[in-house]
Amino acid sequence: MATLKIPVGPSDHVEGPDNAPVTLVEYGDYQCPYCGEAHPVVKAIQKAFGKKLRFVFRNFPLAEMHPHAQSAAETAEFAAANGKFWQMHDALYEHQEQLGGALYLELAGSLGLPAAALRKALEDGTYREKVRADFMGGVKSGVNGTPSFFINGHRHDASFDFETLSAAIEAAGGK
Amino acid sequence: MPNPESPASVLPPGAAAPDFALHVTPDQTLGLRELRGKPVVLAFYPADWSPVCGDQMALYNEILPEFHKFGATILGISVDGVWCHRAFADARKLRFPLLADFELKGDVARRYGAYRQAEGVCERALFVIDKDGKIAWSYCSPVAVNPGADGILEALEKLPK
Numbered sequence: 001m002a003t004l005k006i007p008v009g010p011s012d013h014v015e016g017p018d019n020a021p022v023t024l025v026e027y028g029d030y031q032c033p034y035c036g037e038a039h040p041v042v043k044a045i046q047k048a049f050g051k052k053l054r055f056v057f058r059n060f061p062l063a064e065m066h067p068h069a070q071s072a073a074e075t076a077e078f079a080a081a082n083g084k085f086w087q088m089h090d091a092l093y094e095h096q097e098q099l100g101g102a103l104y105l106e107l108a109g110s111l112g113l114p115a116a117a118l119r120k121a122l123e124d125g126t127y128r129e130k131v132r133a134d135f136m137g138g139v140k141s142g143v144n145g146t147p148s149f150f151i152n153g154h155r156h157d158a159s160f161d162f163e164t165l166s167a168a169i170e171a172a173g174g175k
Numbered sequence: 176m177p178n179p180e181s182p183a184s185v186l187p188p189g190a191a192a193p194d195f196a197l198h199v200t201p202d203q204t205l206g207l208r209e210l211r212g213k214p215v216v217l218a219f220y221p222a223d224w225s226p227v228c229g230d231q232m233a234l235y236n237e238i239l240p241e242f243h244k245f246g247a248t249i250l251g252i253s254v255d256g257v258w259c260h261r262a263f264a265d266a267r268k269l270r271f272p273l274l275a276d277f278e279l280k281g282d283v284a285r286r287y288g289a290y291r292q293a294e295g296v297c298e299r300a301l302f303v304i305d306k307d308g309k310i311a312w313s314y315c316s317p318v319a320v321n322p323g324a325d326g327i328l329e330a331l332e333k334l335p336k
Contacts, residue, residue, distance in 0.1 A: 002323060034229070064236050064268055139238055144323035145229030157320050 002142025002155035008056050011130070013085045015046065016054035022174035025056040025150040027138040030073060030092045031066035031099055032146040038160050039093040045166055052174045057089060059134040060146050068099035070131065075104040077127035078118050084111045185288040185300045185315045192217075192304040193286040197274040198257045205250070205272060207308070214247040214311075214334055215304040216327055219289045219297040221318060223255045223263035223273075231299065231321045236269050238324055245331040252276050252283065253297050289315065303330040 004025060008014065026042065028035040046055055059076075061069035072092050079088030091107045092099065104122070105115045121127060138148065142155055149156040149165065152172045158164050186192075192215075196206035207215065220231055232251050235242075242249050251273040255263070260273040276283045276297065284290040289300035299316040312330030316322035 002325065005325075062233060062237055064270075065233055135237075136241070139241070139324050140328065142323040142325040144231070144234060144321035 002144075004150045004153040004155075005141045006137035008054075012056050012058065013080060013089070014054060014056050015086065017051055018054065020054040020174075021052055022049070022169050022172050023054045023056060023150075023152055024169065025058060027058050027060035027134075027143045027146060027148040027150075029059075029061050029066055029069045029146040030076070030096065031069040032062065033096070035147045036093055036096045038147045039090075041160060041162050041165065044162055045169065048166060049169060049174050053169065058138060059131045060138045060143055060148065061131060061135065062146060070128075071101070071104070071122055072099050073131045073134075074122055074125070074127040075107075075118065077130050078121045079108070079111065079113060081127075082113050084113060087111050088113075185298070185313045186302070186310055188310050188312055190310045192302065192308050192310050193283070194308075195283045195286070197252070197276060197283060199272045199274055200261070201257050205274060207304070210248050211308055212306050214245055214306060214331060216242060216247055216249040216331075217252060217287070217302040217304065218249060218327075219252045219276075219284055219287065219300040219302075221291070221294070221296040221299065222253055223259050229321055230267065232263075232269055232273070233267050234321070234324060236267065236271065238328075239270060241324075241328060242331070245334070247303075247331055250274055254281050254284070254295065291318065301327055303327060303334070305334055 008023060046053060059073040061073045063070045076085060076088045076092060079085050088107060088111060095103055104118060108115045108118045147160060149160060151168050156168055192207060194207050196204045199205040218235060235249055249271050254276050256277045257275045260275055264273055281290045284297040287302065289298040291298055299318055299322055301314045301322060302310055303312040305311045311334055314322060314326050
């Protein structure tokens with residue numbers, strides 16, 4: 001059974017209390033259609049479990065398959081550095097069909113982030129290492145595709161539909 | 176008859192890796208012996224064209240640079256024919272060889288203990304072979320579960336330098 005090798009830490013994007021009984025970690029790719037399907041499911045799960053759940057998102061761009069996955073992940077990290085990770089994360093999934101430079105700059109503008117700084121960060125690869133570190137941590141934990149979920153450190157190999165995922169979270173102590 | 180529900184008993188660490196020569200393109204074959212001196216990763220898998228983002232071969236394609244850090248060559252093996260492999264590799268932009276265990280069907284997989292008789296396909300079985308042609312690590316995953324790459328990378332790290 002694959003287990004999470006990198007504990008949740010200060011460099012992670014976290015929603016929900018640190019002392020929640022269940023931590024759900026997703027390794028995802030902004031261009032992956034299955035991750036796009038999982039996005040509203042995760043939102044519904046967060047709503048259903050409230051403070052009993054801590055949710056963490058880590059990057060796992062399948063860049064060979066998805067040419068915009070890496071740049072989208074770097075855009076989200078840029079937003080994170082400016083305190084707007086979750087807003088950008090949601091916006092990227094909600095506009096998954098339009099990923100690319102024009103969208104990133106538009107979203108940055110609408111979130112009040114400096115577009116010029118984003119353009120430079122993407123050109124310089126400022127967040128490339130952070131995204132790669134997430135990816136390699138995922139590989140070492142047995143991430144085998146996207147999305148991959150870990151519930152309290154154990155890889156969830158079953159489906160990620162709402163019923164299956166919420167049953168697994170309940171079983172892990174989120175009841 | 177082996178139970179089709181339980182994973183096959185794949186060749187264990189310490190065993191000599193059976194040699195083979197399989198088609199890698201319509202007019203080229205690749206032999207295991209040709210790769211002596213460097214580690215080899217053999218990834219048997221049931222079939223080309225499994226669902227996109229959870230695909231085992233696509234994952235290995237993403238982390239090829241990590242395998243190359245160990246000087247390792249990765250080879251995918253299934254019973255699909257060369258033309259099927261070519262279409263699959265083109266569609267997924269795979270940059271490592273896929274071998275066709277096609278004639279006699281599944282012969283190499285059988286010799287590694289990695290053939291599913293009931294379905295006529297390979298197991299999801301992984302082997303790390305050391306530079307001397309000996310199996311250093313092997314693993315057979317439940318057929319529906321993509322085993323990822325963590326086990327392979329750990330095994331490569333443990334190989335004597």
